Amino acid sequence: MVRLISHNLLACHAKGCTSNNFPLQFKDVTVELREQESNPDFLKNIMPRLEWKALVGAARQLGDTSLPEEMPEMLDDEFLKNLHHVLFEIHVEEGAMVCPNCQHVYPILNGIPNMLLAEHEIS
Amino acid sequence: MIPTPDLSHLKQEDYLSIYEPAEDTFVLLDALEQDADEIKSLRPLICLEVGSGSGCVSGFIGSILGPYNSLFLTTDINPHASLCTLRTGRQNKIPLEPLTAHLVTPLLPRLHHSVDILIFNPPYVPTYDSEAIDAQSQGDIRGAWAGGKDGMQVTDLLLEQVDDLLSDKGRFYLVAVKQNDIAGIQARMLQTYNLLSEVVLQRRAGREHLFVIRIHR
Secondary structure (H helix, E strand, O other): OEEHHHHOOOOOOOOOOOOOOOOOEEEEEEEEEOOOOOOHHHHHHHHHHOOHHHHHHHHHHOOOOOOOOOOOOOOOHHHHHHHHHHHHHEEEEEEEEEOOOOOOEEEEEOOEEEOOOOHHHOO | OOOOOOOOOOOOOHHHHOOOOOHHHHHHHHHHHHOHHHHHHOOOOEEEEEOOOOOHHHHHHHHHHOOOOOEEEEEEOOHHHHHHHHHHHHHOOOOEEEEEOOOOHHHOOOOOOOEEEEEEOOOOEOOOHHHHHHHHHHOOHHHHOEOOHHHOHHHHHHHHHHHHHEEEEEEEEEEEEHHHOHHHHHHHHHHHHOOEEEEEEEEEEOOEEEEEEEEEO
């Protein structure tokens, strides 16, 4: 299941595509919501690794506006609940991710993104 | 004794195209189990398995660490393997995040110095170079074992990225056989990247002399 935590770690790696290749833009997606037990300690520890603007943008693409534009200083329960939901409970099942720079399309099938490139696209 | 993940959801048809866990898988599981207490005390945030196949090994790491304490990323060049990994995660209630990808390419640069546990049971069997190249590009079952010259063709590609991937406390568990030149791998990682390593487990299984090497800063 590709969730937004993974999406936040994926960049386009087509030949020559080295700038403006993150984050990938969702296209024609089918989404499922699935509950998962929350771990606030994990959330607090993973926050420094997140690209915040990319996460907020991706969440909004998928219809979730619960996260603030800027990463907050104070991490209250409400915020952690929303963060947990955005990172772990929104499953992109079908659709695609498109590179904003070179337009390469990475399909998502059965919840799994296919990040493979064709021969001519490999550096 | 941590139980091996339940793979009963996988059938013979699945094993036509994905690697069925064998002695090399089990020596890796045993090595991870041996290190279980240390791995837990590391409190890893991000675990990444390259070449996840059935998902057995990542499922096992999930059992060691608990399902919600880490992110379990996996890659495999074979889309069917990624799907099997996803199903293995569900069967064992460990949330695995499979990606169909060649090694780790789409995850760099974002995972620079970020991987706490990196695992790779590579295609390590020495074969003709062309057989290895072909196997990887087809993404089929041969890609699970065909390793080209000295069985290191694919492993070498990942070894070049280990220093980039590993966090300060990160550990890389690599499966290898004698023909891969274990001491050579260890020397190269030290000389080129200043990475230390130990053989944590070795075992003879049939014609193979298997090793699990643990590499770290």
